[in-house]
Amino acid sequence: MTQDYSINKFKPGLKVIIFNQPCIIQNSKFVKPGKGQAFSRVKFKSLISGKIVESTFKSTDRLKKANVYDIKSIYLYNDNKFWYFINSKTFEEISVKKKILNTKRFFLTPQCKCLLTIWKNSIISIILDNFVYLKVIKTTPSVQKKSLNSSGIKLATLNTGISIKVPEFIKINDVIKIDTRTCLYISRL
Structure with missing residues (x-):
């Protein structure tokens, strides 16, 4: 039997079905x-596509x-088609397709912990820590000219293959902190 929620039960974090997709309420x-008649304005995020919609x-x-x-x-590891994880409780191996991970695959390093979200016996998304530490393996010359108030910016390729904008002072072999939600540089370790 499925459970229904009336609008007076809507609260952030509640997972509901909207437009035949699982969504999480962000604000109500x-x-x-x-x-x-009373009504409720709800902001929710699709757990599959990540799109944010208000209704x-x-x-x-x-x-x-x-x-x-x-x-x-x-x-654990990947073969460029599937990314392999191990269930922390049952030690069962789980494979996840590249398209489900999307850009989040660039923040996975061996032995990192994460949450796999499952709906209808299929993995629909992955939840990572908000911040990860990755090593710089390549940098390019400065892209932005230095001005009085700001330093230059350049591209850095990290050990997982992603390229992001970093300050000019970042060098090869530096370990940097990245926000996994925005793909932005935060600080140097």
């Missing part, structure tokens, strides 16, 4: 106008609970 604001629901609307769950896992 209940509005009770002086005249007319309005009447007080009589209900949303179905999304039967999704997360598995604690450890990244």
Whole structure:
């Protein structure tokens, strides 16, 4: 039996089905106008595509609970078609297609911990730590001219294959902190 939620139960973190996809509610604001029916403005994120959408629901609307769950896992290796993980509880090997990982694959290093999100017996996304430390293996000359208030910026290729913009003072073999949500440089270790 599926569980339904009325709008007065909407809260951030609640996983529901919207447009036949599992979504997570990021923000919900209940509005009770002086005249007319109460409604709720909801901002939610698709767990499959990552798109953020806002919608309005009447007080009589209900949303179905999304039967999704997360598995604690450890990244092992890849063969460029599949990325292999091990379930931290059962020690079962799990393979994930490249298209599901998307750019998150560039933040995976052997033995890093992550959560695999499962819906309808299929892995739909991966949740990484917000920050990772990666080694610079190649840099290019400065792309941006130095000005009075800012230093130059250049591209750096990291040990996982991704290239990102970094300050000019970053050198080969430096270990840098990257935000996995935005793919931006944070600091040098």
